Amino acid sequence: MVGSGGDKRPFYFGIGVVLVAGIAGLSYMSTRKQADTIIQLDSTVAHVPNQGHVIGSDSARTEVVEYADFECPGCGSFATLTEPDVRTRLVNTGLIRFRFVDFPLSMHRNTLNAHLAAWCAGEQGKFWEMHDIIFENQDRWNGEATSNPDAALGELASHVGVNMPQYRSCVSARKYVGQIQANVDAGNRAMIQSTPTLIIGNKQVKGAIPYDEFKRQVDDVLAHQTAKPAAVPAGTKQATKASSAKTKTK
Amino acid sequence: MTRRMLTAFIALVGLFIALYLTLYKVGVIGTLACGTGSCETVQLSRWATFLGLPVAAWGAGFYVIVFALAFAGVQDRFADSRTRALATVVVTGWGVLFTAWLTYLELFVIHAVCRWCVVSGTLTVALFALSLFDWRQTKQQSVESRPA
Numbered sequence: 001m002v003g004s005g006g007d008k009r010p011f012y013f014g015i016g017v018v019l020v021a022g023i024a025g026l027s028y029m030s031t032r033k034q035a036d037t038i039i040q041l042d043s044t045v046a047h048v049p050n051q052g053h054v055i056g057s058d059s060a061r062t063e064v065v066e067y068a069d070f071e072c073p074g075c076g077s078f079a080t081l082t083e084p085d086v087r088t089r090l091v092n093t094g095l096i097r098f099r100f101v102d103f104p105l106s107m108h109r110n111t112l113n114a115h116l117a118a119w120c121a122g123e124q125g126k127f128w129e130m131h132d133i134i135f136e137n138q139d140r141w142n143g144e145a146t147s148n149p150d151a152a153l154g155e156l157a158s159h160v161g162v163n164m165p166q167y168r169s170c171v172s173a174r175k176y177v178g179q180i181q182a183n184v185d186a187g188n189r190a191m192i193q194s195t196p197t198l199i200i201g202n203k204q205v206k207g208a209i210p211y212d213e214f215k216r217q218v219d220d221v222l223a224h225q226t227a228k229p230a231a232v233p234a235g236t237k238q239a240t241k242a243s244s245a246k247t248k249t250k
Numbered sequence: 251m252t253r254r255m256l257t258a259f260i261a262l263v264g265l266f267i268a269l270y271l272t273l274y275k276v277g278v279i280g281t282l283a284c285g286t287g288s289c290e291t292v293q294l295s296r297w298a299t300f301l302g303l304p305v306a307a308w309g310a311g312f313y314v315i316v317f318a319l320a321f322a323g324v325q326d327r328f329a330d331s332r333t334r335a336l337a338t339v340v341v342t343g344w345g346v347l348f349t350a351w352l353t354y355l356e357l358f359v360i361h362a363v364c365r366w367c368v369v370s371g372t373l374t375v376a377l378f379a380l381s382l383f384d385w386r387q388t389k390q391q392s393v394e395s396r397p398a
Contacts, residue, residue: 008324011255011258011324014255014259015258015259015262015321018259018262018263018266019262022262022263022265022266022269025266025270026266026269026270026273026279029270029273029279030273030278030279073274073275073293073298074274074275074276074278077275077276077299077304081302144362194278194279206278207276207278208276
């Protein structure tokens, strides 16, 4: 026989050791706190109430909140693979309202530029268009692709059709850094540890979950509630309202 | 330690690397330990997804299959199986071809190299070499043990 014979116990023991070490390592990495990696913004900026960007109807049966970082690949996967279905099947049909809340992490060098760019496009009513194009083009502006993200983000902003002088002025003034900080604070209070994190009902769902899992979680919430609209999280205002389900899906 | 045992160990190590990259890709792990490499550039590129799944997830599936084949080869029941040995060669050979394609993309299309991908590629080549030796030996023993 070629591969057998002899005492196999050391082999099984070795396999067991590698299995335990591997599982322990992955568990540690996926559960460790990332509070120390949360981006530090200018502490002199005046406090403002946290705001998210909302898509969907005010009368939707429940609201799903996403804490996301524009430079995080998981958030990119969620935005490009899951979100189109979420908007078409759940937001447009009035089942849910979807709120995007900034949670930029310091490990991502260019993420704050992207969040500011999205807010500045949002000032002109183009937040979701900018949100989509930023995620679709992460590899063009992320911290490993360029040290000048504003140039790449500016091209994307131009592509979605914002007024460029107004956009540039907004970005260079870092006009919405206070709102972003407020959203980070809200995320810290909500014990957000990684991105993307979704708040669906009273559950914190981590990771770029596929549509079927997202729908299952929403169904679970809807099954346990009466047919009244969900309350907006305390201290949260809507920065972008869509009275009817407004969707931009590429 | 036999070649098959070594194959099983290498496949298991590769599996955990692939799982690590998959968990990062889907957002469960926030930080990728990459040193001065360009792991994020590679992971964020459009080539990091294949047929709707992260490439790393396909890698995890590959390592699971190789581990299962090697583990079976350690058992007396499959010790002399030429089919098992050939299947290992085919699977790891496919892995080498896929790795070569990914390496080409990293070097000439994405222009960034992910250290974890290099480690995984090295493991895949080692698995292929081990499986080739194992297949040859199994074939040889099968001929020798055939009645004259």
